[in-house]
Amino acid sequence: MTERNAGIALDSETLYQQQQHIIKPSGCTIIAVDLQTPSNIGSIYRLADASAATKIIFIDKTGRSFSNNKTVARTSRNTCKNVVTEYWDHEKFHADYQSLPTLIALELTSQAESLFSATLPKECSLLVGSERYGISDAILNKCHSAVKIPMFGNNGSMNVSHALAICLYEWHRQHTAII
Numbered sequence: 001m002t003e004r005n006a007g008i009a010l011d012s013e014t015l016y017q018q019q020q021h022i023i024k025p026s027g028c029t030i031i032a033v034d035l036q037t038p039s040n041i042g043s044i045y046r047l048a049d050a051s052a053a054t055k056i057i058f059i060d061k062t063g064r065s066f067s068n069n070k071t072v073a074r075t076s077r078n079t080c081k082n083v084v085t086e087y088w089d090h091e092k093f094h095a096d097y098q099s100l101p102t103l104i105a106l107e108l109t110s111q112a113e114s115l116f117s118a119t120l121p122k123e124c125s126l127l128v129g130s131e132r133y134g135i136s137d138a139i140l141n142k143c144h145s146a147v148k149i150p151m152f153g154n155n156g157s158m159n160v161s162h163a164l165a166i167c168l169y170e171w172h173r174q175h176t177a178i179i
Contacts, residue, residue, distance in 0.1 A: 037131055038069050049079035
């Protein structure tokens with residue numbers, strides 16, 4: 001058997017020091033519509049930080065803030081304090097959507113293209129929807145296109161934050177020299 005050398009796990013201080021020297025690319029805008037689960041919201045903050053997202057826009061009926069939610073803070077590892085965040089209600093989205101970069105829905109639709117064959121625009125907004133209902137038709141009708149992640153099991157969908165992670169890193173694969 002050939003020996004492998006995967007190295008040793010980095011301690012948090014070493015990892016932190018390495019992260020300080022990385023040149024951060026300009027990432028996507030993340031738009032999360034009608035999310036309900038604080039752990040998903042926290043995970044999306046963490047993804048936004050990890051992928052250098054430009055900002056997150058949370059859209060829901062009230063334009064509510066998650067800034068004081070303890071589960072969001074804990075799950076995000078406090079990245080919710082550093083990521084640029086906007087809170088919109090649906091009316092603001094429908095009035096201002098044209099000011100956003102190209103809208104790409106991560107959703108199972110009749111026109112969705114496989115994420116791995118789609119060409120994602122360099123400047124874009126990635127939209128994810130409610131854990132239960134997805135993205136409403138009213139918002140989908142504002143999107144330029146939709147992408148889907150091919151699924152190989154019996155279940156036809158995956159957790160919203162996991163799907164967003166895959167999409168964000170596919171966007172980086174297409175547009176960023178990943179180290």
